[in-house]
Amino acid sequence: MFRDHPLIIATRESALALWQAHHVRDRLMALHPGLNVELLGMTTQGDRILDVTLNKIGGKGLFVKELEQALQDGRADLAVHSLKDVPMVLPDGFALAVIGEREDPRDAFVSNQYRQLSELRPGAVVGTSSLRRESQLRARYPHLDIQPLRGNVNTRLRKLDEGQYAAIILAAAGLKRLGFEDRIAALLEPEQSLPAAGQGALGIEIRTGREDLEALLAPLHHPETAACVRAEREVSRQLGGSCQVPLGAFAIVREGKLYLRGFVATPDGKSFLHAEAEGNMETPEVLGQQLAQNLREQGADAILTNLGA
Numbered sequence: 001m002f003r004d005h006p007l008i009i010a011t012r013e014s015a016l017a018l019w020q021a022h023h024v025r026d027r028l029m030a031l032h033p034g035l036n037v038e039l040l041g042m043t044t045q046g047d048r049i050l051d052v053t054l055n056k057i058g059g060k061g062l063f064v065k066e067l068e069q070a071l072q073d074g075r076a077d078l079a080v081h082s083l084k085d086v087p088m089v090l091p092d093g094f095a096l097a098v099i100g101e102r103e104d105p106r107d108a109f110v111s112n113q114y115r116q117l118s119e120l121r122p123g124a125v126v127g128t129s130s131l132r133r134e135s136q137l138r139a140r141y142p143h144l145d146i147q148p149l150r151g152n153v154n155t156r157l158r159k160l161d162e163g164q165y166a167a168i169i170l171a172a173a174g175l176k177r178l179g180f181e182d183r184i185a186a187l188l189e190p191e192q193s194l195p196a197a198g199q200g201a202l203g204i205e206i207r208t209g210r211e212d213l214e215a216l217l218a219p220l221h222h223p224e225t226a227a228c229v230r231a232e233r234e235v236s237r238q239l240g241g242s243c244q245v246p247l248g249a250f251a252i253v254r255e256g257k258l259y260l261r262g263f264v265a266t267p268d269g270k271s272f273l274h275a276e277a278e279g280n281m282e283t284p285e286v287l288g289q290q291l292a293q294n295l296r297e298q299g300a301d302a303i304l305t306n307l308g309a
Contacts, residue, residue, distance in 0.1 A: 006036040007216075010067040010076035013041040014152045016174045020202055021080045023177075024100075024220070031219050040076045042066050064205070068094060071207050078213060079205045083198030083229060084171070088237035090205070097214055098204035099229050101222035103173035105200035105250065107133060107193040109186040110160060110175070111167035116186045120144055124166040127159065131267050133169050135246035136193050139269030153178055169193070173200040194248035194263055197232035201225050224253050227281045234288025235262045239300060245307055249288070258284060262291045264300045266307075273298045 007028070011021035018041070025037040043066075064086060067079035071094065083099065090096070109117055120126065120141070127149030128134055134146050147165065149156055153174050160168050172187055204220065206213050228251035235249040246269075249262040258281050265272040275294035279287035292300075 006038040007078070008038055008040050008076040010040045010042060010070040010079040012063060012067070013043055016082070016153055016178055017080070019177050020082065024080050024202070024204065027220055028216070032216065040070060042070065068205070071205070077206065077210070078217070081203045081205060082174075083201045083203040083233075084196040086198065086203055086205070088197075088233055093208050094205055095208045096203050097206045097210075098202075098217045098221045099226040100202040100204070100220055102201045102225045102228070104176060104187070105195045106172045106190070107188040107195065108170050108172040108175055108184045109167060109188055110157070110170055110183050111185045112160065114167055114185065117141060117167070117188070117192070120166060125164070127156070127165040127168040129156075130196065131244070131246040132196055132248050133193060135265040135267050135269045135272070136248070136263075137169070137269070138267070139265065139272045140192070142269070153180065157183060171195075171199055190250050190261065194261060195250045197236045197247075197249045198229045199250075201229050224281075227258060227284045228252065231258055231260050231279075231284035231288040231291075232262075234285040235260070235292050235295075238289055238292035239264055239295065240304060245304065249291070251284070251287075253281065254278075257281070258287055260287050260291050262295060264295050264303055266303055271299075271303055273300055273303070 009021050009025060011017050021039050025039065028037055029035050064081055068091060070076040071079060114120055122143040123145055125145045125147050126137060127147055129149050137144060137146050149159065149168055153170065156168055156170060159165060172184065175181060175184055204217055231251045232249035236247055239245065239247060246265045246267055247263065251258050251260040257278050260277045263272060263274045273295050275291050277287055277291040277294065279290065
C-alpha cells in the first residue's frame with residue numbers, strides 16, 4: 001500500500017502546523033522505508049480571520065474543517081492537528097487514529113521586561129488568545145489588563161516585541177517545537193494555569209474504515225498520552241467545551257493511575273469551579289465523566305447556561 005502513490009497529509013500552512021506535519025511525515029518515512037509522503041498545505045477559515053477572537057467566530061473547529069473536507073474528497077489520507085484545536089465531537093465518518101506523545105503541556109509566560117506574572121504592575125497589558133487563560137489570569141491577577149491576541153506564533157511574538165503587550169501567554173509546546181524556547185520567561189505550572197484538553201499533544205485524523213492507515217500509523221500512537229487526553233477531552237465534551245467556555249482539563253499518570261484536574265469559570269474569573277479525580281487508565285472517559293459531574297454539582301450548569309454553551 002502507498003508504494004505506487006504517495007501518502008498525502010493535509011495540514012494548515014502556519015509554521016507550527018507545518019512543523020507538526022513534517023514531524024509526522026519524517027516519523028512515518030523512518031518507520032516505513034520506501035514510503036512516499038507528501039503534504040497538502042491549506043489555509044483554513046481560522047487562519048484567514050485574524051481580527052476577531054475565535055470564540056466570536058465559531059471556535060477552533062475553524063482550523064480543521066477544510067482539512068476534513070480534503071479527507072472527505074480523497075485529496076488527502078490524513079490530517080495532523082494540535083489536539084487542543086480539535087472539536088470534542090468529530091463529524092460522522094472521521095476518527096482520531098493516533099494521539100502522539102505529548103510535548104510540554106504547560107502555558108508559557110513570555111515577556112521582554114518581566115520574568116514572571118507576579119512582577120507585572122497594575123494595568124499591565126497581557127495578551128492571550130483563549131478564554132481559558134483569560135479567566136485564570138483574571139481570577140488570580142485582577143489588576144492586569146487582559147487583551148485579545150490573535151495570529152500565528154511569529155505574529156504574536158512580533159506584537160509583543162512592538163510593545164503592544166507587556167507580556168503574552170502561549171502554549172509552551174508550540175514555542176519549543178518552533179525553536180523559540182529561549183523566549184519563555186517562565187513556565188506556568190498547572191496550579192497557575194491549567195492547560196486546555198489535549199494541549200501539547202498531536203492528533204492524526206483519518207476517515208473511518210481506513211484499516212490500511214490504522215496499521216501504518218499505529219507505531220505513532222502513545223497509550224499513556226492517549227489515556228490522559230481522552231480523560232481531558234471527555235470533561236470538555238460533557239460540559240460542551242469550546243472557545244466560548246473558559247474550561248481547562250489536565251491529566252497525568254501517577255503510580256499507574258490517572259489523576260485528572262479540571263475547572264470551569266466565567267470569563268471574568270469571579271466564578272471559578274475546580275475539581276479533581278483519580279481513576280483507571282483503562283477507562284479514561286469514565287474519569288472525565290466523574291469530574292464533569294463534580295463540576296456540575298458545584299454549579300457549572302449555571303455558568304454554562306449564562307455563556308450560552
